[in-house]
Amino acid sequence: MSRERIAAAAIAIADAEGFAAVSMRRIAEDLGVGTMSLYHYVKTKADLIGAMDDAFMAEVLVPSLPEGWRAALVAIATRTRDALMRHPWALYSMLSVAPGVNAMRHFEQCLEALAETALTSKEKLTLLATVDDFVFGYALREAATDKKIDFDFARSQLATGEYPRLAEVVRKGRVSVVSDRFQFGLRLILDRVAQSR
């Protein structure tokens, strides 16, 4: 038994049944131990979530960075996106968690990607923040759309005729967005940066 094993069990539950399904009693049951035993390895549930987040951030780390700042940044962003698609609960956890070892390693890796550029520290941080904003926003909205949501109301609203432009968009060929809007957005941001270098 260990902090890591407990975090792994919690992650398995969160992946399969959602963040809300993660409870101390449930984790203990899955591990076949008493509920309160967990508290010997974990201070509080918030602490456990910290451990989950750290394990998540480990998955975000890129094994080896490609050559060139742009390729490196795209690799990191894409890997972060993929990890978030596998573990959408990380969007919740990140709101309440202090940076752990792997979060710091990730940050270090981001700076390494930009090491070859002539950007100032401030410029680097700003660019990284902007890319991260986009990556997390993409994941957030993707997670929101994935949910089985009831669109009946939206459909009935549409029929009222109060949304002419929306109705038109829906009419001509289903609501569709470019297949990979993630790469699209990333390109938008990086193109502009590459241009002003």
Place this chain on the structure above:
Amino acid sequence: MSRERIAAAAIAIADAEGFAAVSMRRIAEDLGVGTMSLYHYVKTKADLIGAMDDAFMAEVLVPSLPEGWRAALVAIATRTRDALMRHPWALYSMLSVAPGVNAMRHFEQCLEALAETALTSKEKLTLLATVDDFVFGYALREAATDKKIDFDFARSQLATGEYPRLAEVVRKGRVSVVSDRFQFGLRLILDRVAQSR
């Protein structure tokens, strides 16, 4: 007593004490009614959150759109950002809520902003999605940073010397990002779009 009044009370609590502080008992207490009375106006707590989200989206609507697609888009994005800064809990609620009237009005307004352009429907939707990704990501990460987070661990980690680039960035003039990285990121995205029009 009404669904709206209940939602307003819930919003007041969420704004002042966080999303987690919103409970049916607490709302009822603030309104001076019995807990179960609320259920006459609201089907479940999830339904209440839907009402909160709709009220939030009303705040996102821009009273009147500025001339020009770019100014209009910036106005909408900025207003959305401001509303999210006032009500960070909306980031949670949007993950579990179906679009309401005001969400649809907002969408309609976004399309109106792009009406003058020659973009196809698909291009419009992609652009709007990209901007929204960025806006929500910005708010998410801003909300995460705002939290009183314990950085002691991060500092001790930094002292290990395992993060040379991070240490350097911290050394030369505190970790600082461009003052308004929101407008910066927005400009990055829209510049590139304006250019390829």
Place this chain on the structure above:
DNA sequence: TCGCAATTCGTACGCTGTACGATCAAGATA
């Protein structure tokens, strides 16, 4: 074998959302 420390965990408390049914006020009908 003893003693101590590490580990396990049962019980209990105050919190949550909400199902169920009792209660009550007001308006409509006979």
Place this chain on the structure above:
DNA sequence: TATCTTGATCGTACAGCGTACGAATTGCGA
């Protein structure tokens, strides 16, 4: 006026939550 109906209020109860506390058990060094 007496009765009936309908909408609104809400007290009680239940299952689940995080976790404080303290008792019980285990394993190990002396």
